[in-house]
Amino acid sequence: MALLRPFARTRRRGADGDRVWTWLMLPGTVWMTGFLIASLVLVAVLAVGTTDDLGNPRFGFDLSGVRALADPAYTEVLARSLGYAVLTCAVCLLIAYPVAYTIALYGGRYKHGLIAAIVVPFFANYLVRMYGWSVVLSDDGPVLRALRAVGLADGRTKILNTGVGVVAGLVYGFVVFMIIPLYAALERLDVSLIEAGRDLYGGPVRTFFFVTLPATRQGAAAGLVLVFLPAMGDFVSAQLMGGPDQIMIGNLIQDKFFQGQNWPLGSALTMLLMLVLLIGMFGYLRRTRKDEAEARR
Amino acid sequence: MTLLRLPSATAPSRPAARTRTRRGRTERRPRVLVAVTALFFALLYLPIAVVTLFSFNSKKSLTVFGGFSLRWYRAFVHDDVLVSSLGASLRISLVAMSGSVVLGAALALGLVRCRTRLGSLAGLIMLVPLITPEIVTGVASMLLFKGVGVDLSTGTVMLAEITFSISYVTVILRSRIAALNPEVEEAAMDLGATRWQAVRLVTLPALLPAVLASAVLIFALVFDDFVLAYFTTGVDPQPLSVRIYSAIRFGVQPTINAVGTLMLAGSIALIALALFIPRLFGRRGGLDILSGE
Structure with a gap:
């Protein structure tokens, strides 16, 4: 089957496929990056943060x-x-x-x-x-x-x-x-x-x-x-x-x-x-x- | 090879017939092993049996059974706080299930088929929730919501649960998608379908049992989840798990036995359903859904 297929079309289809697959992956990946990765980074940032007088967290660099x-x-x-x-x-x-x-x-x-x-x-x-x-x-x-x-x-x-x-x-x-x-x-x-x-x-x-x-x-x-x-x-x-x-x-x-x-x-x-x-x-x-x-x- | 290799429970390559006959000749069941296994099963089910039994107790005791009564179930139905919590839990599970199945299924399709560098990056990101303990995800989600100034509520629990569940859906579906023959899609396209049509009309129907099974499983997991909900919920209404947690921390409350029995029954039914959905569709069933790869 692959042999019968015109070369140009296969190539177009391959690229087109990757685009479709990328679009499919995108929402989930963006969602997880936005929520999960960002929040983990926030934990790391806050670990060196400070608190103000009321105990609210403040960003900063304090070990x-x-x-x-x-x-x-x-x-x-x-x-x-x-x-x-x-x-x-x-x-x-x-x-x-x-x-x-x-x-x-x-x-x-x-x-x-x-x-x-x-x-x-x-x-x-x-x-x-x-x-x-x-x-x-x-x-x-x-x-x-x-x-x-x-x-x-x-x-x-x-x-x-x-x-x-x-x-x-x-x-x-x-x-x-x-x-x-x-x-x-x-x-x-x-x-x-x-x-x-x-x-x-x-x-x-x-x-x-x-x-x-x-x-x-x-x-x-x-x-x-x-x-x-x-x-x-x-x-x-x-x-x-x-x-x-x-x-x-x-x-x-x-x-x-x-x-x-x-x-x-x-x-x-x-x-x-x-x-x-x-x-x-x-x-x-x-x-x-x-x-x-x-x-x- | 994958990160945590949980091999499929139904490995095809085992010489079943031969082992059975040969073992029959050489060994009998060692009694010690059988005894250990029996003891294990007894201890596994004892707590569940205790909760169930005492939910029907007419007395307010966890050690003395005074006779059969539906008193605590009645108390649960008339407890407005618990009932509103049940409603909240159901809403959260439903939303988290829908969201994560859509996002997770799309992600799984993309991950299996996509050979670009973005694909491998997405594969890595997908693994993060699986190797992060729940308390860390809980703390992180809470900080994120508070950081952007969102008040914690049922909605924030939904968002956090979706985030956490996507990976489960993806892991479950990925092995199924990998087992599909991509040439079927190619054939559909040779017959004039576009790529989207091929996915929608050919691949998705073939995945339907696995998608349904993962949806049911996620519903049960989210409904039962405690840690993530505990960190991301607002004050009112709190998910049922969080209510149960505050109740059992402060001593015996027989109503919790009734709620607990209902929850155990519900999730056991759902998980059993998830295991056997593939069988309903006439496929080899079951347990491999829990082990993913």
Whole structure:
């Protein structure tokens, strides 16, 4: 067909096509640039801004907001947020792997249904789910009652208002972001690889660590990033599950914009959060690039 | 290769039949794995079950069930503030859905087909909301509105939600568009259609199931969204999520159980619908809509 087409017409059509496609892209791109990119720039600008006597933000160049970040009160919160987020990633991986593995390898004809049964409620209202989870983990809730019944907890054990509660909230909130990529990776895994490992006298554990895990490493890496991003910026879990000693960087940001009314400091904290996440993303991208380069060789 | 590689859940190249028979010979289901998975499902649904159960409680307690009653649902219907919030949430979701589906679908078409430098720049901009945590987008949108002197209201929530949702629509539709054969469009043009006509009459109908599915999904996501709405909403009426947030921060309010149950039921129904729309059109269904690529 292409051969029959007159050359001139093809060329005209190609250029004409690009024009149409550009016009199609334009509204969305302009919209996003206008709202999103501009607003992110505004955050950066305001991070070095000042406030007037009434507390209204003013543009300017003043590093007091940025310098305040070095205050131990803030570095402690940042360190705690990082700790919670990393712990959440680890717990999510530990929970999601066996679940995704079981469904992908043993789910049979029910596996699509099972994955849907995980994914669908996770996209339902986050607040209501977290609220229900805080009821479940409360002192009279079913989890602590069950733990007390089997002797793993006594009357004084608490989950709410502790760091464990906050991490439990974050895990409940975001574990699905680990399950989806892991499930996708495990479903594509060629089971004969596992069998080959067994045939070569690898026990189940050795086969898992030398065959299955490396083959699904990219799914796990994607899951870790997808969990880390929202966990690091969350402020609902720390509010519902934690107490004043468990606040995260998201709570600080919220406080600076709503209660404290210190916008430059709030903006500086937001930029700091962005920076941490960008470092995480960058590490992930470098890792996958390397993996892909190795795979190509 | 894309940024966050979420592979399609229905990968075509898996040797299903062979694995099943061979596995049947070599392994049985390990009990530990099944137990962990069962426990996971139990904990996943327990909070939802608790909220639902206690929404029908006749007592004002979250631990003691006093008997079945519709008391809290009645309280919700008679609560003018909550009802006006529900209305606001519905309006916001509807507007955000329409706006982002139109902008996002056009963007996706352009991104797949356009090979210019502007195209790759647009592709990068599109990714920004996906890698920015919601609290950052929330803060940024609020500052932008306040910066240009716009009072926060339902309208500002709509604008912010559109901005955030465009990327989701684009990600969902892009893989579908890439799977279409561009030669079909070329054929339409050889038969005398203009480029626009080819897009409108050939490409869009083929995309209809995916567009509908993404619309339903965005409606549910926006309706349930809390963080962005929290930062960009005005005082009255506030979206339902924001109301729920203020309510649960200040202790137990059984009405919230009723509202929460209704919201969970609504969004679970919508998301399930989004997953199965492609099936209604006789295509291979489902889950890949959530993973995009």
